[in-house]
Amino acid sequence: MSADQHALLLDRGNLKRRNRFNKAVEVVSTVAAVLAVAVLVIVVGSVFLKGVGALSLHFLTTPTALFGESGGGISNAIVGSAIIVAIASVIAIPIGILIAIYTTEFAPPSIAHPVRFVLDILNGVPTIITGIFVFGLLVEGNHQSGFAASVALAIVMLPIVARTAQEVLTLVPSTLKEAANALGIAPWRSTVRITIPTAAGGLITGSLLAVARVAGETAPIILLSSIVSQGVLTDPGEPLASIPYFIFQSSESPSATAHTEAWAAALVLIAFVLVLNVVARAFYARSRKRMGA
Amino acid sequence: MDVSRDSTESAPMSEARPDPQTDPQTQSGFTAPTVAASGSAQGSTTRDRGVGTVELKQLNAYYGSTHAVRGVDLAFESDKVTAIIGPSGCGKSTLVRCINRMHEEIDGARADGQVVLDGLDLYDSRIDIVAVRRAVGMVFQKPNPFPTMSVFDNVVSGLRLTGASRGDIDDRGREALVGAGLWEEVKDRLKAPGVGLSGGQQQRLCIARALAVEPEVLLMDEPCSALDPVATLKIEELIGELKQRVTIVIVTHNMQQAARVADTTVFMLDGELIEVGPTDKLFTTPDDSRTEQYVTGKFG
Known part of the structure; x- marks a missing residue:
């Protein structure tokens, strides 16, 4: 050169x-x-x-005090939130996963694509609108209830569960489905025994993330389950207390103690969401390993 | 011909996925004489002569408007290994996927003509597609053991998920592993994950899995293309041992492999069958000039 x-x-x-x-x-x-x-x-x-200052065992295990009194806790809100979210999960997770199985395993693309699109739109619907819809459906002419809140949260969860489940199911290598097919295993059986177990971790991840997402949902709760009686209530047919609504109510209060209690309740909620997210990641990592990703 | 044409045209994707409820009925509805005749074809025992013969009659396969296999007439003899060679895209994989009706699983793909297994047309409208796959097994390019299952569960997955009786399963799984030459290597780790085996072992695991359901025909679509030479050699030896139990059709890119394992070799080009003959003859004195050019490395 x-x-x-x-x-x-x-x-x-x-x-x-x-x-x-x-x-x-x-x-x-x-x-x-x-x-x-x-x-x-x-x-x-x-x-x-x-x-953290207001957080104590007493705070976690005592129901909210009467209006104007101090020294109350959030046990009723924790129990109420748990019941509302649990019922929402029972409704939304099975339906969401079934939708995903249908669209990824059985539906022709001409149906699967529109369903996916609809789920994306549903995911974008403001939760206050979901709340008003459920208000008209279940509360108007009747009365508020924890169940109504659950239905609203289920509607919020559904597209999250279904879309994440779709993503995970499409990650299952087609070679496995092909192998099952070539062994003369009926499609439904290979879905239940091969595809779903392979994707199980990811399906759990999606469900947990959806739970974490709605645990703090406030707008529908204000409409559907906010006029609550005293004490720890467990009947979803009646309005139930909830952590998000407790935070909302306490932060509206002029009392400084109430503000600190709102922060403490917020800490409980965010800790729950963080733990759920970390657990969800762990399941996802396991699932990806299985699918050779 | 007419019957099979009708059946393929009236069998869109949806029909290829039978309702699980009607499935047990349709399974028993497929009574291939072969299954009954050689139900005891296990371990290293040989089967009745002539069982497991496949004849293709005017087989055509399409992907949308692409005509991938063009009017092929061909017979695969029982107890023989037949290799299909040809350049990429010549339709050899498509051809074998028509034999177990996996071809039509692809969107927009269809086939017509006849695939006759021991006198029974697999494209007849009365035939259940899932049952076809039990009579005609398949091994793929890349080993694909089920990742959630142990070595043993993988082998017997076909049995379990097609409803074989419980007592049978352990014995048949073991026999399949012995048959695939894998028993000695994995007998101490039957409960370990199947995906923990080496690539060559995984492929033999997949062969064992296919053998466990006791098919009459085993299709192998470039089974060694993802394996190293030692693992390849083991599989080639295995093919030689298996041919007494099951009719083997192997698609290969590797002409040396065809020469080593096959009794009969088929040369395909652009979806057409160009020449079929005893392997020696096809590689040394082929009748067609295109075959000669291909086997001597002038193209492809």
Whole structure:
């Protein structure tokens, strides 16, 4: 190679500019990623700092005090939230997974695509609208109830469960379905015994994420289950207390103690959501390993 | 011909997926004489002569408007290994997938003509597609053991999920592993995950899984293309041992492999059958000039 050609290699020209641009993009995107983490840390951190003071065993195991009195807790809200979310899950998770199985395993594309699209739209419906819909359906002419709140939360959960389940089921290698097919295993059986077990971790992940998502849902609760009686109630036919509504109500109160209690309840809620997310990730990791991803 | 044409045209994708409720009936509705005749074809015992003969009559296969297999007439003899060779895209995989009716599982794919197994047309409208797959097993390019199942559960998965009686399962699973030459290697880890085996072992596991349901015909679609030479050799030896029990049709890219394992070799080009003959003859003195060009490496 002659010296002239080496000179060409040394002439960095616009290469320098490109390198600078490269560096800039790298820095900006890193900052964006750090920002996302920072927001979470700040939210969780401030909830923790402001709420941890009021958090005690007494707070967790005592029902909310009468209006104007202090020294109450959130046991009724925890129980109420648990019942509302549990009923919503029982409704939404099986239906959501069945929808996903139908669209990924059985439906022709001409049906599967529209169903997917509808689920995406349903996912985007503001929860206050879901709340009003259920209000008209179950509460109007009747009365508020924990069950009505469950139905609203189930509608919110359904597209989340169904879409994540679809994603996971499509990750199951088609070679496994082909193998089952070639063994003379009926399609329904191979779905139940091969596809679903292979995707089980991911299906659990989607369900847990949906639970975490609706556990803090407030708008429908205000409409559907907010006029609650005293004490720990368990009948979903009656309005039930809930953590999100407790936070909302306490933070509206002028009392400083009530504000601290709202922070403490928020801490309980966010801890629940975080734990659920971590568990969900673990299941997802297991599932991906199974599917060779 | 007419019957089979009708059956394929009236058998869209939906029909290929039978209702699980009617399934047990349709399973018993398929009474291939072969299954009864050689029900005891287990272990290393040989089966009755002539059982497991497959004849293709004017077989055509399509993907949408693409005509992938063009009017093939061909017979696969019992107790013989038949290799199908030809350049990529010549329709050899499609051809074997028509034999167990896996071809029509692909969207927009269809086939017409006849595939006659021991006198019974598998494209007859009375035939249940799921039952066809039990009589005609298949091994794929890449080993595909079920990841949630142990070695043993993989082998007997076909039996369990097609409703074989419980007592039978252990023996037949073991026999299948012995038959696939895998027993000695895995007998101490039958409960370990199937995907923990080496690639070659996984492929023999898949062969064992296919053998466990005791098919009359075993289709192998480039079964060694993802394996190293040692694992390939083991599978080739296995093919030689298995041919007394099951009619073997192997698709291969590798002409040396065809020469090593096959009694009969078929050369395909652009969806057409160009030449079929004893392997020696096809590789040394083929009748067709295109065959000669291909086997001597002039194209493909």
